[in-house]
Amino acid sequence: MTDDTDTTDERTDGGGTGIVPPDDETPTWSERKARKQGLSRLTYEYFERARREDQDLRQQSSYVERDVLGFPAWPHETVRNLSLASFFVGMIIVLAATLPPHIDAPANPSTTPAVILPDWYLYWSFGLLKLGFLNPDLSLLGGEKLMSDRTYGVVANLVVVGFVAIVPFLNKGSARRPVEQPFWASVGVAGVVFAFTIAVLSIKNLVPIGEGLLNDLTFLLPIVAGFISYAVLKSMREGYMFNLNRRYYRLRPPK
Amino acid sequence: MSLERKDDHDHDAWLESRDDLSHIETVYLTVLMWLDRRLRIVDYLEMLENLYYKVNMQMPKSHTEQYGLDNKFWYWYPLYALGSFSTLAYIVAAISGALLGFYYTPGAGASESASLAYTQIEFIMVELNFGFFLRSLHRWSAQVMVAAVFLHMLRVYFTGAYKEPRELNWLLGIVLISLTMVFGYTGYLLPWDQLAFWAGQIGVEMSLSIPLIGEWVAQLLFGGFTPNPATLQRMYILHVFFLPFIVTTLIAIHIGIVWMQGIAEPH
Numbered sequence: 001m002t003d004d005t006d007t008t009d010e011r012t013d014g015g016g017t018g019i020v021p022p023d024d025e026t027p028t029w030s031e032r033k034a035r036k037q038g039l040s041r042l043t044y045e046y047f048e049r050a051r052r053e054d055q056d057l058r059q060q061s062s063y064v065e066r067d068v069l070g071f072p073a074w075p076h077e078t079v080r081n082l083s084l085a086s087f088f089v090g091m092i093i094v095l096a097a098t099l100p101p102h103i104d105a106p107a108n109p110s111t112t113p114a115v116i117l118p119d120w121y122l123y124w125s126f127g128l129l130k131l132g133f134l135n136p137d138l139s140l141l142g143g144e145k146l147m148s149d150r151t152y153g154v155v156a157n158l159v160v161v162g163f164v165a166i167v168p169f170l171n172k173g174s175a176r177r178p179v180e181q182p183f184w185a186s187v188g189v190a191g192v193v194f195a196f197t198i199a200v201l202s203i204k205n206l207v208p209i210g211e212g213l214l215n216d217l218t219f220l221l222p223i224v225a226g227f228i229s230y231a232v233l234k235s236m237r238e239g240y241m242f243n244l245n246r247r248y249y250r251l252r253p254p255k
Numbered sequence: 256m257s258l259e260r261k262d263d264h265d266h267d268a269w270l271e272s273r274d275d276l277s278h279i280e281t282v283y284l285t286v287l288m289w290l291d292r293r294l295r296i297v298d299y300l301e302m303l304e305n306l307y308y309k310v311n312m313q314m315p316k317s318h319t320e321q322y323g324l325d326n327k328f329w330y331w332y333p334l335y336a337l338g339s340f341s342t343l344a345y346i347v348a349a350i351s352g353a354l355l356g357f358y359y360t361p362g363a364g365a366s367e368s369a370s371l372a373y374t375q376i377e378f379i380m381v382e383l384n385f386g387f388f389l390r391s392l393h394r395w396s397a398q399v400m401v402a403a404v405f406l407h408m409l410r411v412y413f414t415g416a417y418k419e420p421r422e423l424n425w426l427l428g429i430v431l432i433s434l435t436m437v438f439g440y441t442g443y444l445l446p447w448d449q450l451a452f453w454a455g456q457i458g459v460e461m462s463l464s465i466p467l468i469g470e471w472v473a474q475l476l477f478g479g480f481t482p483n484p485a486t487l488q489r490m491y492i493l494h495v496f497f498l499p500f501i502v503t504t505l506i507a508i509h510i511g512i513v514w515m516q517g518i519a520e521p522h
Contacts, residue, residue: 150464
């Protein structure tokens, strides 16, 4: 046992790791990490860098912690959340008590019911399955279709969900509000209207118009709604800009 | 050198030296020391103490409070509660579903008359005390959850809350909304009435029309190429075993990421 192990002040109250290398040859944990090879070495270097960056940012920041930041978590925040939660659960209970569901006839494979529909939230998907009329017959294949109508419907579902999934990678930038991004907001409006029109398409015979007209309206109405909302949002933005400019020129009248 | 383990901190001597302790205090300290030597509970007591003080901490100011945007955004606030509402509806559905599970049995049978599942639902609705209401509550909380999830997605879209750094949570949300609809679909099939049977037929046809692996998927999910007793059994296991675990975990991760990244309010 050497002198320095006795003189070092071992803190076992959570001040450090409390792990002391038995002799000078034994590497400490940070030395072991620094000696690593390959991917773990890269990970170590990255985290060391990130830690330094955080440290720098913290030192540069002018953020001052105030005595009172906001609402106390207990009891104010908790009581408010609990009361909102009970109100909401109460609403579900009222719905359940006033509009209970009923049950159909037992399953019978030999009689097909007149109306076959999924629950309402799957109408859009069910409507996409009925898009066979869009499936082109390719003259290249001698009037044959590339894929069957059923497969076409499933692919249409995948396309819609896939498009929604990649939205964050298409629409970048710091714009948040619909007025700041009229194009993407109108794409959203068109999507919502399309969800409704395709749902109507899935429930055939819901609206008393011809099938061709219904098919056309399914795709035309969303486009029209998109154009209208684009125009409205654009003009709202112009209005904001007009006000901003007016204020600017009031303060600094043009010479 | 003795093989007997030494008590480094000599607890017993310390206890001896305290002669001002009452009987209860001595017993308490002895038990505490016995447990602490084995489980090191002092660390956990410290954590509890920490938590106690943290409960009295104040929530940080939200973005709107910090920048005085309340006057502009108060009408957005209900839309920001939709995520919590769907979680609450999920909890209500989980509780009422567990209660329904006490009475429901999946069993389609091959007979022309009502299946076991159907008669069990009939029993729940007619015989069971509060059964009619329980089924209604389960169904309505599921409907409300799906509606809240859809509106939540629209709110996130129209306030641009999916943008960097929140892309991953958007993708997770897409997975969650799809799983919610699968949850609804599997539940829709469980009563095994006419609607359930023919909705099952649509599901089978959808999976059959997937190129290359369609038949395999139909076998795996529906246990055949037409709705049959195996279909009901599989939908039941999906509905009460697989989906609850998966969806609960994903919801926890989804909310955890929101917690870590903070709420994205428009500015």
